[in-house]
Amino acid sequence: MPEDYTSLAEFRAAAKHAITNYGAIQSYMLVLPADFPGVTGLTFYDTNSFCIYCPRANLEPNMNHAIAVVGWDDEYPVPAAPAPGAWLIKESLGTNVYDGGYHWISYEDKTFLQGCDIFYAVRAASGAGYQWPGLLTHPGTLTRLGMMSTDFLAAGASMWGEDSRGYAWFHAATAGDLKAIGLVTVNRNEEVAIGIYSGVDAELNPTGLLGSKQVALDERGYHLVDLDSPVAIGAGTDFVVSLTFAYRDQADPLVYCTDPNRPPADTYVITYVATNPAPSWTAMPDIVEDSSVFLQAVFADP
The missing domain is CATH 3.90.70.10 (Cysteine proteinases)
Incomplete structure (x- = not known):
């Protein structure tokens, strides 16, 4: 912008x-x-x-x-x-x-790449070998942007001076290799830790690390991030993809979607309250009705 x-x-x-x-x-x-x-x-x-x-x-x-x-x-x-x-x-x-x-x-056109205009660059390391759309928590922002009632907003823990963390559950109907994660950034110069887990514990903390990736995302927009190595996911398996945005003094970074016409995905964010010194995981629909953290888990071609 x-x-x-x-x-x-x-x-x-x-x-x-x-x-x-x-x-x-x-x-x-x-x-x-x-x-x-x-x-x-x-x-x-x-x-x-x-x-x-x-x-x-x-x-x-x-x-x-x-x-x-x-x-x-x-x-x-x-x-x-x-x-x-x-x-x-x-x-x-x-x-x-x-x-x-x-x-x-x-260049002198008064409507194009001017004022409040934006541009996007879709980033992927390999550029090939994806089974699109893979597994999604929600339709991709670029596929239907401006043609549906969905809003893309942001949550997080910036006001608390803490990292912003969220995750999404996925179900793999068939076996495959998880190859990339899709996410959206609303701020520039974000540092994001991606984690793939086998489940969560009693306090809803992700457990059983299967793979991870650290990435620096310089620009706002949609990013398709290749994992360093594919993560094998078995047929009928449930798994978790988490995002941790390093704290910076800027807007909350966890993008979520609201759509009353679609059931919300099984997504959670870490929340803080003044009456409790310990943070806790909260389901997104309990914070904002009909909402889901935006995350995509993309599998390699079978």
Whole structure:
């Protein structure tokens, strides 16, 4: 998000760095009906330069379409824009739109990568070999973002000056190798300890460590974290995936979902109360109705 950076130029540099490192980033743009062939009306798409330049900042809240940003050209000429430069966009609408499914958006566009805009980079070490969606506590944030009533909020122990801890139970209907964990960060520069356990004790503390991973997550967004080595899970086995966010003086880091149309997953967070010096594990629905800690356990291809 731009507020994470000292200037729009620094924000753009971060976006370019993410494209270079990960191949593409996801963000959102304004699509108008007249952008499509054969439709008349308002459009900011120039068919000669294959570029969109919208000078109207008031339209930023109307961004309605997720796209992949796959490149840029600092010197790309943009008709009517006050300066050159544009982002290269790959469309999901097919090859019959824009320039064979690709187009440009001007750096000077007042709706794109401006103001409160965001971009995501999905990170995975191997990039292949996943049985998607694997096991989920909830639909992925990127798969249906903006198309459902679900809210993604955050809980934790930051106000107590303590690490924030949460976990989710999973059930493996068939045997397989647990290969990666999916999670979302709402803060930058998080240090996260991931643990895989066989169960919990009487106080609901995870026990029976099967695997672990320490990871530093520099950016906000969705992260797919490969485990250092797969964890074999037997058929019919229940297991626990835990997250521990190291305490930092910032917003609570444990992302949870609320959806009244779906039964909550079996997830827990560590909680503190002023009347009890010892923390305890509390089921998320007992804290926020219809809520689940967001966690994904992703298995390798069988």
